[in-house]
Amino acid sequence: MVRRAQGKPTIADVAALAGVSVAAVSKVVNGKGSISAPTRERVLTAASKLQWTPSAAAVALRSAKTRAIGMVARRSPDLLSADPHFTLLISGIESELSPLGYGLLLHIVGEEPSAEEAAYRRLADERRVDGVVLTESLIGDTRFDLLRTLGMNTVLIGTPWRDDPVPAVQATGLDSGIRSAVEHLVAHGHQRVAYVSGPEDRVHTRYRRRVFEEALAAHDLTPSHTIVSDFTAAGAVDAVGRLLADRRRPTAVLFANDSMAVAGMSAARRLGVDVPGDLSVIGHDDLPLGELVYPQLTTVRQDLVGLGRAAARVLLASLGEIEDATVDIRPPELVVRESTGPLTSREPVHPT
Amino acid sequence: MVRRAQGKPTIADVAALAGVSVAAVSKVVNGKGSISAPTRERVLTAASKLQWTPSAAAVALRSAKTRAIGMVARRSPDLLSADPHFTLLISGIESELSPLGYGLLLHIVGEEPSAEEAAYRRLADERRVDGVVLTESLIGDTRFDLLRTLGMNTVLIGTPWRDDPVPAVQATGLDSGIRSAVEHLVAHGHQRVAYVSGPEDRVHTRYRRRVFEEALAAHDLTPSHTIVSDFTAAGAVDAVGRLLADRRRPTAVLFANDSMAVAGMSAARRLGVDVPGDLSVIGHDDLPLGELVYPQLTTVRQDLVGLGRAAARVLLASLGEIEDATVDIRPPELVVRESTGPLTSREPVHPT
Numbered sequence: 001m002v003r004r005a006q007g008k009p010t011i012a013d014v015a016a017l018a019g020v021s022v023a024a025v026s027k028v029v030n031g032k033g034s035i036s037a038p039t040r041e042r043v044l045t046a047a048s049k050l051q052w053t054p055s056a057a058a059v060a061l062r063s064a065k066t067r068a069i070g071m072v073a074r075r076s077p078d079l080l081s082a083d084p085h086f087t088l089l090i091s092g093i094e095s096e097l098s099p100l101g102y103g104l105l106l107h108i109v110g111e112e113p114s115a116e117e118a119a120y121r122r123l124a125d126e127r128r129v130d131g132v133v134l135t136e137s138l139i140g141d142t143r144f145d146l147l148r149t150l151g152m153n154t155v156l157i158g159t160p161w162r163d164d165p166v167p168a169v170q171a172t173g174l175d176s177g178i179r180s181a182v183e184h185l186v187a188h189g190h191q192r193v194a195y196v197s198g199p200e201d202r203v204h205t206r207y208r209r210r211v212f213e214e215a216l217a218a219h220d221l222t223p224s225h226t227i228v229s230d231f232t233a234a235g236a237v238d239a240v241g242r243l244l245a246d247r248r249r250p251t252a253v254l255f256a257n258d259s260m261a262v263a264g265m266s267a268a269r270r271l272g273v274d275v276p277g278d279l280s281v282i283g284h285d286d287l288p289l290g291e292l293v294y295p296q297l298t299t300v301r302q303d304l305v306g307l308g309r310a311a312a313r314v315l316l317a318s319l320g321e322i323e324d325a326t327v328d329i330r331p332p333e334l335v336v337r338e339s340t341g342p343l344t345s346r347e348p349v350h351p352t
Numbered sequence: 353m354v355r356r357a358q359g360k361p362t363i364a365d366v367a368a369l370a371g372v373s374v375a376a377v378s379k380v381v382n383g384k385g386s387i388s389a390p391t392r393e394r395v396l397t398a399a400s401k402l403q404w405t406p407s408a409a410a411v412a413l414r415s416a417k418t419r420a421i422g423m424v425a426r427r428s429p430d431l432l433s434a435d436p437h438f439t440l441l442i443s444g445i446e447s448e449l450s451p452l453g454y455g456l457l458l459h460i461v462g463e464e465p466s467a468e469e470a471a472y473r474r475l476a477d478e479r480r481v482d483g484v485v486l487t488e489s490l491i492g493d494t495r496f497d498l499l500r501t502l503g504m505n506t507v508l509i510g511t512p513w514r515d516d517p518v519p520a521v522q523a524t525g526l527d528s529g530i531r532s533a534v535e536h537l538v539a540h541g542h543q544r545v546a547y548v549s550g551p552e553d554r555v556h557t558r559y560r561r562r563v564f565e566e567a568l569a570a571h572d573l574t575p576s577h578t579i580v581s582d583f584t585a586a587g588a589v590d591a592v593g594r595l596l597a598d599r600r601r602p603t604a605v606l607f608a609n610d611s612m613a614v615a616g617m618s619a620a621r622r623l624g625v626d627v628p629g630d631l632s633v634i635g636h637d638d639l640p641l642g643e644l645v646y647p648q649l650t651t652v653r654q655d656l657v658g659l660g661r662a663a664a665r666v667l668l669a670s671l672g673e674i675e676d677a678t679v680d681i682r683p684p685e686l687v688v689r690e691s692t693g694p695l696t697s698r699e700p701v702h703p704t
Contacts, residue, residue, distance in 0.1 A: 067478070068457065077443030077657060082640035084433035091429030094460045103480055105420065105455045108446045126419070128455055233644050259644055266646030288434035292585050292611055293645055294618030305429060 009050040018046035068103045070129035072119045083259045085285050092308020124150035131315040137203040155314040157307050159203050169310035175211040177300035177332025181282050182215035185252045188342045192224035194250035196239045198231050224250040233263035240267040258283035258290050280340040295338030303330040361402040370398035420455045422481035424471045435611045437637050444660020476502035483667040489555040507666040509659050511555050521662040527563040529652035529684025533634050534567035537604045540694045544576035546602035548591045550583050576602040585615035592619040610635035610642050632692040647690030655682040
């Protein structure tokens with residue numbers, strides 16, 4: 001007879017139903033120690049029948065914390081170092097983990113979604129971390145379902161896709177930076193403003209583009225051009241080549257990240273186009289890169305360190321390490337430097 | 353009576369002397385589970401009396417591998433993202449760890465040496481990693497002694513200080529890049545070449561400066577100026593200001609990293625100095641940054657991904673995971689782009 005307590009099922013119930021020891025169930029959930037495939041199968045079937053969820057398992061295992069948080073960066077090494085916004089997020093995360101003796105387990109995987117999923121499965125199977133930080137929310141993101149199945153504490157930096165109830169951290173006044181960028185350009189007389197966005201599979205890509213369009217619409221303007229790019233320098237150079245070849249070329253361009261903006265600005269100048277005299281350029285994120293270059297980059301600042309800190313505190317609170325997860329995240333804001341201004345050159349466009 | 357076996361002490365001897373279970377000793381060494389301070393003290397005293405060393409403990413615990421490697425980056429967040437060479441090292445390390453199911457535990461600490469040492473102590477005390485990768489070998493480096501005391505597998509990326517027997521990985525033909533840079537400048541007629549180095553506490557800082565001086569000496573030249581800087585943009589801007597204010601200003605400058613070179617180039621252009629027409633600029637590392645800017649940066653390429661891979665393989669071999677630690681690391685080489693060339697402007701110097 002299967003012993004089955006009333007109310008919430010326990011690990012003992014699962015062990016009894018599977019006909020194995022509690023230690024064996026623990027091993028299966030833990031991913032540690034050797035366990036035969038049939039035993040593993042029996043345990044999982046029993047857990048499923050009793051509706052003993054992985055999340056309950058996580059609670060049961062709470063005493064065996066790893067004191068590590070995982071983060072998976074899905075980018076090529078070159079793209080990571082060209083656009084080091086991950087570094088700032090990681091610094092923010094670390095600044096909260098470190099005082100509590102938590103470590104950050106980092107995985108850099110290829111661009112394929114399957115590589116990221118495999119990394120999460122391994123982190124869970126081998127019970128390497130107590131939680132994970134996700135970035136770059138995707139349209140139709142499947143990672144949250146996977147992580148729920150794996151019973152993994154999760155926090156997203158960014159806006160969840162639709163109503164996914166994953167805990168997420170983001171700044172308030174999320175649209176303020178891009179709105180200010182458009183206001184700044186319009187105030188300098190720009191009417192033909194282009195947008196070079198990131199890959200369309202990101203939630204923030206669509207959101208920011210909509211904010212851009214709405215901000216222009218408030219001045220009865222529409223985007224002169226919208227180019228979907230890929231965050232790479234080559235993509236930005238290509239986009240600028242196309243924009244400047246147009247007879248009705250834009251007088252200002254917003255880019256979705258700083259490295260595209262810098263690469264785009266350089267491409268324009270190599271073509272003999274003065275920045276900002278012929279073309280104003282605005283980036284996104286405010287990475288140190290933008291201050292190194294000449295002209296210095298006008299950009300939309302994101303509080304990446306604050307976002308990293310907030311994400312870490314959400315996980316630490318859900319692990320019972322701290323009571324209050326609150327962190328002030330500064331809203332995005334426009335940082336005006338040298339790459340934007342009024343048109344000062346002879347108007348290069350011949351309207352038809 | 354205390355049971356004490358002949359020969360090497362075992363964990364059982366320590367447990368017996370301390371009057372605790374073997375599991376309790378394991379907990380203390382492991383840093384896992386809860387253990388009272390007095391018990392911990394008793395165990396450590398017993399271990400000390402029996403000369404049961406941390407290194408013996410490491411051997412005893414070898415079956416309990418953490419399957420994680422640690423890396424401590426001692427830089428401020430801003431400096432890390434302005435000069436993302438760590439990102440490329442990490443990518444190289446990860447590419448070797450990942451297929452074997454090893455993770456990389458990353459710690460970003462402040463600039464003080466004590467913060468880095470505290471991080472190593474914690475990694476060892478809490479038994480978080482099976483080994484650590486060190487970078488930026490220091491003059492009179494004390495980290496290796498500490499890590500030996502902690503019984504930690506260690507590998508250094510770079511040249512050890514003096515004859516420290518720490519395992520290290522570096523490229524062959526280490527001087528080839530800077531030599532080629534000097535040859536390239538001299539071939540374009542430059543005779544007044546300045547050097548802006550990194551902090552003097554690094555082994556590579558002194559080495560590269562000596563190579564630079566020897567390469568110039570082969571042409572009966574000496575450095576026009578040598579400025580010790582700090583890898584920051586502000587440091588580079590300051591250095592360029594001083595160099596260009598000199599009546600005998602240099603016609604070419606080598607910088608110790610790419611972000612200083614880009615910031616220095618921008619500072620020169622802001623002062624109305626043409627690059628390369630008035631001033632040739634060379635960086636070091638070949639980060640993606642150098643290709644984003646205009647003019648694109650001539651720089652000494654380091655195989656950072658290869659160095660990261662090699663370091664990971666040395667640790668994996670010492671952990672018995674692989675047999676052959678060999679990785680081809682490409683020697684440093686000069687990558688000629690747009691920031692160097694012959695002087696084309698009116699000679700701005702008035703020799704006295």
